[in-house]
Amino acid sequence: MSDKRVGRPRTTSVLTALFALMAMLLALATVSAPSASAASTVYEAENAALAGGAVVGTDHTGYTGTGFVEGYTDANKGTANTTFTVNSAASGSAPVTLRYANGTSATMTLSVYVNGTKIQQDQLPATADWNTWGTVTDKLTLNAGSNTIAYTFTSSDSGNVNLDNITVQAASGSATPTPTATPTPTATPTPTATPTPTPTATGTTPPAGGQTYEAETAFSTGGPTTSTATTGYTGTGYLTGFTAQGAQVAITVDTPSAGTYPVILRYLNSTGSAQTISLYLNGIRNGQLSLPAGSGWLTSTQNVALRSGLNLVGYQTASGDSGNVSIDNVTVTGGLALATQGATVPYTEYTAANAQTNGTVLPASTTYPSIQAESTGRQAVQLTSTGQYVEYTLTKPANSIVVRYSIPDNSDGSTATAPLNLYANGTLVQALNLTTEYSWLYGGGYYDTHTPSSGAAHHFYDETRALIGNWPAGTVLKLQKDAADTAASYTIDLIDTEQVDPAFTMPANYVPVTNYGVTPNSGSDDTSAINSALSALSGTGTGLWFPAGTYDISGQISLDNNAVRGAGEWYTTIQSTAVNGSGGLFATGGTNQIADLSMYGDQTSRNNDSGAAGIEGNFGSGSLIFDVWIEHTKVGIWTDSGNGLYVVGARVRDVFADGIHFNGGTTDSQVSQSTVRNTGDDELALDSEDGNVTGSTLSYNTVQSPIQANGIGIYGGANNTVDNNKVSDTVAFGSGITVSTAFGDGFSGPTTVANNLLTRTGSYNSNWGSSLGGLWIYANTANITEPVNVTGNTIDNSTYDAVLLSYDMQISNLSLTNDTINGAGGYGINVNDVTGGLTATGVTVTGAASGGLNDTNGYTITRGSGDSGF
Numbered sequence: 001m002s003d004k005r006v007g008r009p010r011t012t013s014v015l016t017a018l019f020a021l022m023a024m025l026l027a028l029a030t031v032s033a034p035s036a037s038a039a040s041t042v043y044e045a046e047n048a049a050l051a052g053g054a055v056v057g058t059d060h061t062g063y064t065g066t067g068f069v070e071g072y073t074d075a076n077k078g079t080a081n082t083t084f085t086v087n088s089a090a091s092g093s094a095p096v097t098l099r100y101a102n103g104t105s106a107t108m109t110l111s112v113y114v115n116g117t118k119i120q121q122d123q124l125p126a127t128a129d130w131n132t133w134g135t136v137t138d139k140l141t142l143n144a145g146s147n148t149i150a151y152t153f154t155s156s157d158s159g160n161v162n163l164d165n166i167t168v169q170a171a172s173g174s175a176t177p178t179p180t181a182t183p184t185p186t187a188t189p190t191p192t193a194t195p196t197p198t199p200t201a202t203g204t205t206p207p208a209g210g211q212t213y214e215a216e217t218a219f220s221t222g223g224p225t226t227s228t229a230t231t232g233y234t235g236t237g238y239l240t241g242f243t244a245q246g247a248q249v250a251i252t253v254d255t256p257s258a259g260t261y262p263v264i265l266r267y268l269n270s271t272g273s274a275q276t277i278s279l280y281l282n283g284i285r286n287g288q289l290s291l292p293a294g295s296g297w298l299t300s301t302q303n304v305a306l307r308s309g310l311n312l313v314g315y316q317t318a319s320g321d322s323g324n325v326s327i328d329n330v331t332v333t334g335g336l337a338l339a340t341q342g343a344t345v346p347y348t349e350y351t352a353a354n355a356q357t358n359g360t361v362l363p364a365s366t367t368y369p370s371i372q373a374e375s376t377g378r379q380a381v382q383l384t385s386t387g388q389y390v391e392y393t394l395t396k397p398a399n400s401i402v403v404r405y406s407i408p409d410n411s412d413g414s415t416a417t418a419p420l421n422l423y424a425n426g427t428l429v430q431a432l433n434l435t436t437e438y439s440w441l442y443g444g445g446y447y448d449t450h451t452p453s454s455g456a457a458h459h460f461y462d463e464t465r466a467l468i469g470n471w472p473a474g475t476v477l478k479l480q481k482d483a484a485d486t487a488a489s490y491t492i493d494l495i496d497t498e499q500v501d502p503a504f505t506m507p508a509n510y511v512p513v514t515n516y517g518v519t520p521n522s523g524s525d526d527t528s529a530i531n532s533a534l535s536a537l538s539g540t541g542t543g544l545w546f547p548a549g550t551y552d553i554s555g556q557i558s559l560d561n562n563a564v565r566g567a568g569e570w571y572t573t574i575q576s577t578a579v580n581g582s583g584g585l586f587a588t589g590g591t592n593q594i595a596d597l598s599m600y601g602d603q604t605s606r607n608n609d610s611g612a613a614g615i616e617g618n619f620g621s622g623s624l625i626f627d628v629w630i631e632h633t634k635v636g637i638w639t640d641s642g643n644g645l646y647v648v649g650a651r652v653r654d655v656f657a658d659g660i661h662f663n664g665g666t667t668d669s670q671v672s673q674s675t676v677r678n679t680g681d682d683e684l685a686l687d688s689e690d691g692n693v694t695g696s697t698l699s700y701n702t703v704q705s706p707i708q709a710n711g712i713g714i715y716g717g718a719n720n721t722v723d724n725n726k727v728s729d730t731v732a733f734g735s736g737i738t739v740s741t742a743f744g745d746g747f748s749g750p751t752t753v754a755n756n757l758l759t760r761t762g763s764y765n766s767n768w769g770s771s772l773g774g775l776w777i778y779a780n781t782a783n784i785t786e787p788v789n790v791t792g793n794t795i796d797n798s799t800y801d802a803v804l805l806s807y808d809m810q811i812s813n814l815s816l817t818n819d820t821i822n823g824a825g826g827y828g829i830n831v832n833d834v835t836g837g838l839t840a841t842g843v844t845v846t847g848a849a850s851g852g853l854n855d856t857n858g859y860t861i862t863r864g865s866g867d868s869g870f
Contacts, residue, residue, distance in 0.1 A: 040167050040168060040169040040170070041086070041087075041167070041168050042064070042165050042166070042167050043084045043086060043165060043166050043167075043168065044064065044065035044066070044164075044165045045065075045068055045069040045082055045084075045163040045164055045165055045166070046065055046066055046067040046068060046069060047065070048069070048082050048083055048084045048085075049082070049083040049084075049085070050069060050071075050081070050082055050083075051079070051080075051081045051083070052071075052076055052078075052079030052080040052081045052153070053071045053072075053073070053075065053076030053079055053080045054069050054070070054071040054072065054076070054080045054081055054082050055069070055070060055071045056068070056069060056070075057069070057070040057071075057162065060101065060130045060131050060162065061131045062101075062131050062132065062133050063133070063164045064099070064164055064165055065164075065165065068101070068162050068163060068164045069082050069162065069163040069164075070162045072110070072153045072159040072160055072161055072162070072163075073159065073160060074159070074160065076153060076159070077153055077155060077157070077159055078153065078154060078155040079153065080152070080153040080159065081150055081151070081152045081153070082150065082151050082163055083148050083149070083150040084148065084149045084150070084166055085146060085147070085148055086142070086146075086147050086148075086149055086166075086168050087145065087146055087147070088142040088143065088144055088145065088147055088168070088170075088171045089144065089170065089171070090144050090170070090171050091141075091142065091143050091144045091171060092141065092142065092171035093139045093140065093141050093142075093171060094139070094140055094141075094142050094168055094169055094170065094171040095137050095138070095139055095168075095169040095257070095259045095260075095334065096137065096138050096139075096140045096149060096166055096167070096168050096169075097135050097136070097137040097166060097167040097169075097333075097334050098122065098124075098135065098136050098137075098138075098151065098163065098165075098166050099133050099134070099135050099163070099164040099165050099166070099167070100124055100127075100133065100134060100135070100136070100161050100162060100163050100164065101127050101129075101130050101131070101132060101133050101134070101161065101162045101164070102124050102125065102126045102127050102134065102160070102161045102162075103126070103127060103128075103129045103130035103132075104126060104160050104161075105126050106126055106158075107123055107124060107125045107126060108124045108126075108157075108158045108159060108160050108161050109121050109122060109123055109124065109156075109157045109158050109159075109395075110122050110124065110151045110152060110153060110157050110159065110161065111151070111152045111153075111154045111156070111157055111473075112138060112140070112149070112150070112151060112152075113148070113149070113150040113151075113152055114140050114141065114142070114147065114148070114149055114150075115143065115147055115148055116148065118154075118472070118473075118474065119138075119140060119397075119472060120138065120396065120397050120472060120473045121156070121157065121395060121396065121473040121474070122136055122138065122151075123136070123396075124136060124161050125336075125337055130162065133164055135210070135211075135333075135334060136256060136334075136336070137255070137256050137257065137259075137334035138256060138257065139256075139257040139258070139259060141171075142168075142171050149166065149168075151163060156474070169260075210262075210264065210331040210332055210333040210334070210335060211253070211254075211331065211332050211334075211335030211336060211337055212234065212329050212330070212331045213251050213252070213253050213313075213329060213330050213331075213332070213335070213338070214234065214235035214236070214251075214328075214329050215238060215239045215249055215251060215327040215328060215329055215330070216235055216236055216237040216238055216239055217235065217236070218239075218249050218250060218251040218252065219249070219250045219252075219646045219648070219670050219672065220239055220247075220248065220249040220250070221246075221247075221248060221621050221622055221644030221646070221668060222244060222246035222247040222248050222316075222317075222621055222622060222644060223241045223242065223243060223244045223246070223247035223317075224239040224240065224241045224242060224247055224248070224249055224327075225239070225240060225241045226238070226239060226240075227239070227240045227326065230268060230297075230326070232296060232297050233297070233328045234266070234328055234329055235328075235329065238268070238326050238327060238328040238329075239326060239327045239328075240268075240326040242277060242315070242317050242323040242324065242325055242326070242327070243317065243323050243324060244317065244323075245317055245318065245319060245321075246316070246317065246318075246621060246622055247316065247317045247323060248280075248314060248315065248316035248317070248622060249314060249315055249316075249327060250280070250283075250312045250313075250314040250624070250646055250648070251312070251313045251314065251329075251330050252310060252311070252312060252338065252344075252648060252672065252673055253306070253310075253311050253312075253313055253330065253332050253335050253338075254309060254310055254311070254335060254336040254337070254338055254344050255306050255307070255308060255309065255311060255332065255334065255335055255336060256308065256334070256336055257308045258305075258306065258307050258308045258501050259305070259306065259334075260303050260304065260305055260306075261303070261304060261306050261332050261333060261334055261335065262301055262302075262303050262332070262333040262334075263301070263302050263303075263304050263306075263313055263330055263331075263332050263333075264299050264300070264301045264330060264331040264332075264333070265289075265291075265299065265300045265301075265302070265315070265327065265330055266297055266298070266299050266327070266328040266329050266330070266331070267291055267297070267298055267299070267300065267325045267326060267327050267328065268296075268297060268298070268325060268326040268328070269291050269292065269293045269294065269298060269324070269325045269326075270293065270294075270295065271293055271324055272293050273293055274290045274291060274292050274293060275290075275291050275293070275322045275323065275324045275325050276288050276289065276290050276291070276320070276321045276322050276323075277289055277291065277315050277316065277317055277318075277321050277322075277323055277325060278315070278316050278317070278318040278321055279302060279304075279313075279314070279315060280312070280313075280314030280315070280316055281304055281305070281306070281311065281312070281313065281314070282307070282311055282312050282595070282596075282626065282627075283312060283314070283563075283565075283593055283595055283624050283626055284507045284508075284509075285316075285318065285509070286302075286304060288318075288320065288321065289302070289315075291325055297328060306332075307501055307504075308346065308499070308501050309344075309345075309346035310344060310346070310627070310648070310649045310673055312624075312626065312648065313330050313332075315327055316622075338673075338700070339700065340724070341700070341724050341725070341726055341755065341756075341757050342700065342701065342702040342724070342725060342726030342757070343672075343673045343674055343675050343700055343701050343702040343726075344673055344700070345675060345702070346498045346499075346500075347402070347496040347497060347498035348394075348395060348396050348398070348496065348497055348498065349494055349495075349496050350392045350494060350495050350496075350497070351376050351377060351379075351493070351494045352380055352381035352390045352492040352493055352494060352495075353375075353376075353377055353379035353380060353381060355381070355390050355391060355392050356390070356391045356392075357381045357383075357388075357389065357390040357391070358387075358388055358389060359381045359382055359383040359384070359388040359389065359390060360381065360382045360383075360384065361379060361380075361381055362375070362379055362380050362381070362382055362491070363379070364377070364378040364379050365378060366378055366760075366763070366799050368458070368731055368732040368763065368764065368766075369456050369457060369458040369732070371406060371460045371461075371491055373731050373732070374458070374459075374460055374461055374678075374705055374707060374729075374731050375461075375491075375493045375705075375729075376404075376493050376494050376704065376705065376728070376729060377729070377760070378729065378760065380406075380491050380492060380493045381491070381492050382489050382490070382491045382492075383479075383480075383481040383489065383490040383491075383492070384481075384488070384489045384490075385481065386481055386482060386483050386485075387480070387481070387482075388480070388481050389423075389478050389479060389480035389481070390478070390479050390492050391423075391476055391477065391478035391479070392476070392477050392478075392495060392497075393474065393475070393476050393477075394471060394472070394473050394474060394475045394476075394477065394497060395473055396473050396497075396499070397470065397471065397472050397473055397499045398468075398471055398475075398497035398498055398499055399467060399468060399469060399470045399471065399498075399499055399500055400465065400466065400467050400468060400497065400498055400499075400500045400570060401422065401465065401466055401468055401477065401495055401496070401497050402463055402464070402465045402495060402496040402497075403420075403432060403463065403464050403465075403479065403492065403494075403495050404461055404462075404463050404492070404493040404494050404495070404677075404678075405420070405434055405461065405462065405463070405464065405490060405491060405492055405493065406439060406460040406461050406462070406490075406491040406493075407434050407435075407436060407487040407488075407489065407490055407491070408436075408487060408488050408489060409436045409439075409440035409450075409457070410436070411452070412451075412452070413440070413442065413449075413450040413451050413452050414450070415435060415436055415437045415450075416435070416436045416487070417433065417434065417435045417436075418434050418485060418486045418487035418490075419431040419432065419433055419434065419484060419485055419486070420432050420434055420479055420480075420481065420485050420487075420490055421479070421480050421481075421482050421484075421485060422466075422468065422477065422478070422479060423477070423478040423479075423480060424468070424471055424475055424476070424477055424478075425475055425476055426476075426478075429468050429469065430466065430468065431484075431485075432464050432466060432479075433464065434462075434464060434487070434490075435462065436462070437462075437604060438462045438603075438604060438631075438632050438654055439459055439460055439461060439462040439654075440457055440459065440460060441457070441458055441459040441605055441606060441656075441680075442454040442455050442456065442457055442458075443455040443456075443606075444767075445606065445680070445708045445733070446606060446608050447606070447607055447608065448605045448606040448607070448656075448680075449605055450604065450605060458707060458708070458732075459606075459656075459678075459680065459707050460491070461493060461654070461678055461705075462654055462678075463631070463653055463654055463678075465570075467500065467570060470499075477495070477497070479492055479495075500568070500570045501568065503548045503567040503568055503570075503571040504566075504567045504568050504571075504596060505567075506545045506547070507543075507545075507565070509541060509542055509543060510542065510543040510544065510545040510563070510565060511537070511542055511543075511544065511545060512545045512546075512547060513526075513529075513530060513533055513544055513545065513546050513547075513551070514547065515533075516529050516530070516532060516533035516536075517529050518530060518533070518551065520546075520547055520548065520549020520550060520551060521549045521550050522552075523552060524552065525552055525553065525554050525577070526551045526552055526553055527553045527554050527555045527556075527557065527583075530544075530551070530553065530557055531557060531558055534557070534558065534559055534560075534562050534564070535558075535560075537562060538560045538561050538562055538590075539560075539561040539590070543562070543563030543564065543565055543593070544562065544563065544564050544565075545565055545566075546564070546565070546566040546567070546572045546574070546597060547566075547567055547572070548566075548567040548568075548571035548572055549571075549572065549573075550573045550574075550575050551572075551573070551574050551575065552575050552576075552577050553574060553575070553576055553577065553578075553583045554576070554577050554578045554581065554583055555578065555581070555582050555583055556582050556583070556584060556586045556612070557574070557584070557585045557586065558586050558587075558588050559585060559586065559587045559588065559590075559592045559594070559617070560587070560588045560589050560590050560592075561589075561590030561591055561592065561620075562590075562592055562593075563592070563593040563594075563595075564585070564592075564593065564594050564595070564597070565593070565594075565595045565596050565597070566595070566596045566597030566598075567596065567597075568596050568597075568627075569596065569597065569598050569627055569628065569629040569651070570598075572596065572597040572598065573597065573598040573599075573600055574597060574598070574599050574600070575600045575602075576599075576600065576601045576602045576603075576612070576633070577602055578602060579602045579603075579604060580602070580603055580604060580605065580607060580610045580611050580634075581602070581610070581611070581612065582612045583601060583602065583612055584599065584601065584612035584613050584614050584615065584616060584633060585599060585614065585615045585616070585617075586615075586616050586617045587615075587616070587617030587618055587619050587623070588617060588618060589617075589618045589620065590620050591619075591620045591621065591622045591623050592617075592619055592620070592623045592624075593623065593624045593625075593626075594615060594624070594625050594626075594628055595624065595625070595626040595627055595628065596626070596627045596628075597628060597629075598628070598629040598630070598631070599614040599615065599628065599629070599630045599631075599633065600630075600631050600632055600633075601614060601630075601631070601632040601633030601634070601655075602632065603632055603633050603634045603655070603656055604632075605656060606634075606656040606657060606680045608657075610634075611633070611634030611656070611657075612633060612634055612635075613633055613634060613635035613636065613637065613638040614628075614630035614633040614635070614636050614637065614652075614655075615628070615630070615636070615637045615638075616635070616637070616638045616639075616640065617639070617640055618639070618640050618641045618642070619639060619641070619642040619643070619644075619645040619669075620643060620644070621643050621644030621668075622644055623642065623644065623645045623646070624645075624646050624648075625637060625645070625646070625647045625648070625650060626646075626647075626648050626649055626650075627648075627649045627650075628649075628650050628651075629650075629651040629653075630650070630651070630652045630653070630655065631652075631653045631654050631655070632654055632655065633655050633656075634655065634656050634657050635655060635657045635658045635659075635661060636650070636652030636655050636658070636659045636660050636676065636679075637650065637652065637659075637660045637661070638658065638660075638661045638663060639661070639662050639663055639664060639666045639669070640663065640664045640690075641663075641664040641665050641666060641691065642662065642664075642666040642667070642669045643666070643667050643668060643669070644667075644668050644669060645666070645669040645670075646669070646670055646672075647660060647669075647670070647671040647672075647674060648670075648671075648672050648673050648674065649673050649674060650671075650674040650675075651674070651675050651676075652674070652675070652676045652677075652679070652683075653676075653677050653678055654677070654678045655678075655679050655680065656679075656680040656681075657679070657680050657681040658679060658681045658682050658683070658685055658709075659676035659679045659682070659683040659684060659703070659706075660674065660676060660683070660684050660685070661682065661684075661685045661687060662685065662686050662687065662693050662696055663685075663687045663689060663690055663691070663693070664690040664691045665690070665691025665692055665693065666686075666691075666693050666696055667693070667694045667695050667696065668694075668695040668696065669695075669696045669697075670696065670697040670698075670699060671684060671697070671698050671699070671701060672697070672698075672699045672700045672701060673700050673701070674701045674702075675701065675702045675703070675704075676701070676702075676703045676704070677703070677704040677705055678704075678705050678706075678707065679706050679707065679709070680707050680708055680709070681706070681708065681709040682706065682709045682710045682711075682712070682713040682734070682738075683703040683704075683706045683709075683710070683711050683712065683727075684698050684701060684703055684711070684712045684713070684722075684725075685710075685712070685713040685714075685715070686698065686713070686714050686715065686717055686720050686722075687713070687715045687716075687743055687744060688715055688716035688717045688743070688744030688745060688746075689715065689716075689743040689744045692716070692717055692718065692744070692745065692748060693716070693717040693720060693744075694717055694718045694719050694720065694748075694749065695718075695719045695720070696717070696720050696721075697720070697721045697722075697723070698712060698721070698722045698723075698725060699721065699722075699723050699724055699725070700723075700724045700725065701725045701726075702725070702726045703725065703726070703727050703728075704727075704728050704729055705728070705729045705730075705731060706730055706731065706734055707731045707732065708731065708732050708733045708734065709733055709734040710730065710734035710735050710736070710737065710738045710776075711725075711727035711728075711730055711734070711735070711736045711737060711758070711761060712725060712727060712736070712737045712738070712756075713734075713737075713738045713740065714737070714738065714739045714740070714751055714753075715738075715740055715741070715742055715743040715744045716741060716743065716744035716745055716746050716747050716748070717744070717747065717748065717749070717751070718747065718748040718749025718750065718751075718786070719749045719750060719751075720751050720752070721751075721752045721754070722737065722751075722752070722753050722754070722756065723752065723753070723754040723755050723756065724754070724755045724756065725756045725757070726756070726757045726759070727756065727757070727758050727759070727761055728758075728759040728760055728761065729759070729760050729761070730760075730761045730762060730763050730799075731763060732763045732764065732765070732766075733763060733765045733766075733767070733772075734763055734772060735761060735762050735763070735772045735773055735774060735775065735776035735804070736756075736758035736761025736762065736774045736775060736795070736798075737753060737756060737758065737761075737774075737775050737776070738776045738777075738778070739751060739753065739775075739776070739777045739778075739784070739788055740776070740777070740778050740779070740780070741778075741779050741780060741781045741782040741783075741784060741809075742778070742780055742781065745782075746781070746782035746783075746784070747782075747784055747785075747786040747788075748786065749786055750786055750787040750788070750789065751786070751787070751788050751789070752789045752791070753775070753788070753789070753790045753791075753793065754789070754790075754791045754792050754793065755791070755792040755793065756793045756794075757793075757794050757796070758774045758775065758793065758794070758795045758796065758798070759796045759797060760796070760797050760798075760799065761774040761775075761795070761798060761799070762774040762776075762798045762799040762800045762801065762802075762804075762825075763799060763800070764799075764800070770806075771799075771800035771801065771804075771826060772800065772801075772804060773798065773800060773801040773802060773803050773804025773826075773830065774795045774798035774799075774800075774801070774802045774803070774824070775790070775793070775795060775802065775803045775804070776803075776804045776806070777803075777804070777805050777806075777811055777814065778804075778805070778806045778807045778811075779807050779809035779810060779811050779834065780807040780809065782809070783809050783810035783811070783812075783836075784809075784810065784811045784812070784813075784814075784836075785810060785812050785813055785836075786813060787813045787814075787815070788811075788813065788814045788815070789815050789817070790814070790815065790816050790817070790819060791815070791816075791817040791818055791819065792817070792818050792819065793819045793820070794819075794820045794822070795819070795820070795821045795822070795824075796822045796823060797822065797823045797824075798821075798823065798824040798825060798826070799825050800824070800825050800826040801824060801825075801826040801827045801828075801829070801830040801850075802821040802824040802826075802827070802828050802829065802845070802848065803816070803819075803821070803828065803829045803830065804830045804832065805829075805830070805831045805832060805834050805838075805859070806830075806832040806833065806834065807832075807833065807834060808833050808834070809834065809835070810834065810835045810836040811834045811835075811836045811838075812835075812836030812837055812838075813836075814836070814837075814838035814839075815838065815839045815840075815841075816838060816839070816840045816841070816843045817840075817841050817842055817843070818841070818842040818843070818866075819842075819843050819844075820843075820844050821843075821844065821845040821846065821847075821848065821869070822846055822847055823846070823847035823848070824845075824847065824848040824849060824850075825849055825850075826848070826849065826850045827848055827850045827851055827852070827853060827854045828845030828848035828851070828852040828853060828869060828870050829845065829852065829853050829854070829855075829870050830853075830854045831853075831854065831855040831856075831857065831859040832854075833857060834857070834859060835857070835859070836859065836860070837859060837860030837861065837862065838859075838860070838861055838862070839861075839862040839863075839864065840861060840862070840863055840864065840867050840870075841863075841864030841865060841866060841867065842864065842865065842866035842867065843866075843867050843868075843870070844866075844867070844868045844869055845868070845869030845870040846869055848869070848870075851870075852869045852870030853870040
């Protein structure tokens with residue numbers, strides 16, 4: 001790509017013009033290309049039919065064939081087009097991988113057409129430069145015989161990319177149909193066999209076109225450590241120490257659609273003989289790999305089935321494995337880059353305040369309590385009259401919706417219900433059922449009720465979700481108040497839409513819960529039968545499978561060395577029917593796994609003396625909580641203790657206390673790639689109140705709208721890290737990130753807070769009569785003298801101070817490095833009645849309303865280079 005966006009004029013050579021002429025002559029010809037394998041064919045873009053300004057170029061390096069296609073410039077917006085003619089041996093869904101370059105530094109888009117029909121809009125993330133090529137893979141439905149696949153710069157695309165080739169794999173007749181404008185039920189797929197790993201050893205670099213994920217930054221437990229002893233590794237190091245049984249790493253990868261992907265493991269084995277290690281996919285053992293020995297870094301490739309979105313590619317020294325290898329990375333051909341900050345999520349979020357509406361856009365406000373303060377970006381849309389609507393244009397295909405909403409409570413606090421109609425392209429899809437049963441709380445926060453006389457109202461929002469049939473990108477979804485929609489008003493904050501995979505099928509080494517007298521959707525209390533099943537399976541290595549459906553429980557479900565798995569978050573729901581009771585999943589010890597299901601509680605208010613967590617208990621090394629959705633419980637996930645627990649891909653919404661809380665001496669555990677929204681207390685917390693929390697990490701998570709506490713709280717402990725998270729819209733009584741001795745025995749080692757993004761954080765605590773910073777470090781029960789390293793964070797538009805140090809004790813050994821403060825309602829840095837000192841290097845403050853720094857007590861600030869604004 002070479003246009004004004006990259007500050008370099010187009011260069012045209014005789015050779016380029018010659019290739020353009022050749023392309024025009026070939027425009028009506030069928031593309032021919034050498035077969036990459038029996039299962040895939042590569043089609044070069046320079047041999048495709050070009051139109052609308054798309055031309056052949058050779059002025060960048062790294063392309064395959066004889067050139068690439070450029071001309072997707074702003075001047076050709078709405079016309080530039082490359083059409084490949086491809087042959088398919090059978091009809092069905094085929095993985096099609098586009099190889100492209102995008103040197104603009106921003107994600108660009110092109111529209112994909114199959115046989116003349118627009119299928120979707122592809123998101124094309126930036127590559128390092130115009131000589132670096134990336135890939136994106138789509139599942140496209142092809143007919144048997146000849147097909148056309150076109151990449152078009154439509155008026156709704158951003159274009160400005162170059163195209164090198166496409167790789168078309170063999171079509172599968174059992175694939176999901178191409179989305180159409182008519183909603184259709186989602187079908188359960190025919191079970192398929194697990195692919196057999198096919199390891200090969202080679203000393204070559206993994207092929208281009210894949211996404212590489214580093215092992216040293218992934219979650220590991222049971223023995224692996226980071227090393228740099230052998231040169232030639234990628235990233236910052238590699239993992240070694242896969243010797244003891246249970247030593248493992250779980251590498252999080254991202255894929256655009258469900259399908260079979262080549263996964264390339266890069267490893268060391270200098271023992272002189274082949275070593276074995278087990279491959280795990282999403283927590284399920286896929287088979288044993290035999291990794292040949294050799295000098296230097298080697299690779300082993302397995303073609304494996306992955307789901308769309310997040311997947312866990314794991315390697316473990318299991319029973320019968322020798323281990324004795326080191327792991328550098330995995331490369332997934334067709335994989336996608338993970339988000340650089342916050343969670344990588346399968347859905348697209350659309351806020352109502354930025355959508356089309358004829359309703360009322362509520363003015364922004366941070367006043368607590370108010371519905372705007374609890375809204376994303378402090379604004380929402382309110383529909384009050386028949387015919388008022390808010391509508392969104394899908395940028396990606398979707399078959400599901402989540403709506404974050406509020407309707408008025410009944411005057412006596414009893415539950416109000418009302419429908420709201422959902423339309424797609426002007427056609428009624430269905431009515432969504434809304435309720436105040438889990439919202440509209442009254443009181444001071446810890447003993448709220450549904451009785452208005454208990455105090456001021458807050459916790460206004462709840463969410464509803466639905467599968468709505470398949471809708472392509474470009475579809476207009478509309479929420480409209482019709483005559484039958486009886487609530488006096490509908491306040492819409494946002495919607496999330498995603499393309500949900502069909503329900504998963506039962507994996508090997510699981511037995512269905514129906515074998516134990518449990519029937520999904522029966523309305524019967526299944527607590528006793530489920531507990532009996534788990535007791536019988538404890539420690540056997542056989543997991544308990546919950547087919548699609550809802551399972552009612554009235555009490556605690558106990559796990560002890562058990563694996564529990566469902567057909568997916570959208571399909572399997574365990575529903576507590578005990579109002580404010582003890583219904584939830586409780587780990588009593590051992591290694592436990594909970595995956596691919598939703599846990600819905602029946603908690604209706606915040607009462608510290610009643611209710612249950614969705615998942616709670618004691619988790620041994622190698623425990624996994626993956627792809628779990630939790631709502632309407634007291635707490636989402638709470639560890640009484642944990643050692644080597646990995647929580648990944650969780651969604652916690654609309655709970656009344658903490659979102660995900662590590663407590664009770666939890667060690668070497670991690671929460672990543674998870675989202676938490678609308679909690680009544682800290683959304684993520686490391687709390688040493690009942691035992692020191694050490695060596696634990698909160699990384700790459702997205703937390704939004706904690707109602708009465710912090711986005712992230714760190715209370716004592718040692719060697720803990722909070723990094724690369726996104727925190728936004730704290731409402732009351734809390735900050736974006738808090739480092740504190742409020743609970744526990746204080747800090748016994750260093751704490752790192754790095755590379756987080758805090759947006760519209762900080763709030764006012766009316767109980768104390770004081771404002772709280774976006775980043776708040778406070779020592780109230782003990783001094784903070786262990787190192788607290790705050791580095792690379794961005795704090796944007798803080799409601800009050802951006803950084804606040806407070807209470808009458810000592811805070812020393814604090815370092816601020818390369819932190820950026822953009823806008824604050826108070827000071828950039830406010831030092832309030834503390835002793836000690838900090839060092840600041842590369843810290844910049846702009847736009848702080850009260851000034852860059854408030855330090856009235858002579859707190860020692862040692863300045864380094866690059867500080868400004870304070």
